[in-house]
Amino acid sequence: MSATGSTPEPRTAESGRGLVRRTPRQVSVARLAESGHVPRRGLGQNFLIDDNIIRVILAQLEGRPEDVVVEVGAGMGVLTRALVAVAGHVHAFEIDPSLVDSLHVSLGQPEGGLPPNLTLHLTDVLAADLEGLEPKPTLCASNLPYSIAAPFLAEAVWRLPTVRRYVVMVQREVAERLVAPSGSKTYGSLSAWMRLHTTLRNARPLSRTIFRPVPRVDSTLLTLERTAVDPLVECRPWFVRGVIDAAFGSRRKTWVNAMAAAGGLSKEALTAAGAEAGLKPGLRAEQLEPKEYVALARELLARGWTPPMPRTPSVPRTPLGRPDS
Template sequence: MLDLTPTKKLGQNFVIDANTVRKIVRVAKVETGDVVVEVGPGLGSLTLGLLEAGASVVAVEIDHRLAEQLPLTVSQLAPAAKLTVIREDALRIRSLPDEPSRLVANLPYNVSVPVLLHLLEHFPGIRSGVVMVQAEVGHRLAAEPGSKVYGSPSVKAAWYGEWRTAGQVSRQVFWPVPNVDSVLVGFERVGTGLDTEELRVRTFEIVDAAFGQRRKMLRQALAELFGSSQAAIAVLEAAGIAPTARGESLTVHDFLAIARASLALAE
């Protein structure tokens, strides 16, 4: 038996319910031959479910105890399965032995959005996936413009594809039992992103500025980023966006239009 106490610092809440594992694998539409990247495999219950479905799994685990134990667990329960364990912080990963086609994970809740966006940025081969996250975060990722929970994560996620909530998850399927609710969030990538890396970076800067002062009109919220409110108005008007609009009403395409206008006016 592995002598292990889950740590809050690493956001460790392990899935221990077989029905939940089967549901995640089914919702993710994992098939034989898929290369799945899993972040935070923990005790390996989801890992085993993915391997049972015929996928090859690249598991990224920061906890050395779990990273050492996982291959032993899999060798006992699924000896013919193909598992690669990477002991690393997922936010530092830039390459993997196999290019993943899907992301399926119970993401550490304290870093779920940064990890998700990092993987989508650096691994364009990830075409779809399902992640389990804190309910509040999941609803934000899948939110549409105008929603009360629409924000920076919603826009940044939309850069990469289409998002949906895919079911509630009971607190009782975890060890230890968390004090927050959880949801599954599914996504399908559209292309490789909306535009170039330069425009992605610029768009994300504008998104951060807009939602950093979300109650303010864009002409005020973007004033510091562009140098003055007059400069912000000029960019917004060039992009066809009302200077009196607020970030919560804009789509990712609107933010991209602002980024394009800002770069064009800077030339």
């Protein structure tokens, strides 16, 4: 989040996947102090104060002048300003109206107003019409509020099909779930769903000290690349996600028993559908690869199966269902 247009070379840079620890430029800290804004934990506000990390984000983003970037959690506008300087257009979302003045200070032009290539959306991104964004986003770069990181990404990968790369800061535990391989303890419905749309390009641990207030949890800078998406996932995302959610509904059960408990088909019918998809009935949900869920979804669709209603209605804002089990 650059406060002065260009971002200088970091004084120190650790190679590989080590912790990012650089000398912060105090202009970001000063702006936070001058604003008098008290971060709201209920909104997951942990502002990035180390401007040098912006250079890392921009390098991972590999944006072009014609790119359109979506940012969630504009905050004090530091990352937003850096994105505006390199992108053709930026859609910046911010839910907290008390940050508007700070955003205008960070982003305002000498003649007044906001940059012409910026659209500031003062709304909850989870309730926004993402499909209606114009121009269409091609990249996403965000310091995602912890409370919405998982549901936003689960929504964005199917509602923003034109986004080819995500460079996002998220809670470490969320990062692990987003990219977990099948068979691991952290592999869940969110993992399977995200891996149907993206592949991990880079994961970089971040020091807690680059945020204010200092969070109680660790963070990771993730770079996710969009991959080719199966036509069924593109055409019926809610259905495929419903299959995944139902299978993970009871982790201690086999996928057949878990889905039978969700309703719609008997164990015998599910076993038959699984056989056609090449799935063994004795496996648990965490043992199935993402592509196997797509194969199962095809068979269940042919048999008229209907995904159950979401069991956690407070999280999803669309028909997708729960972002994770």
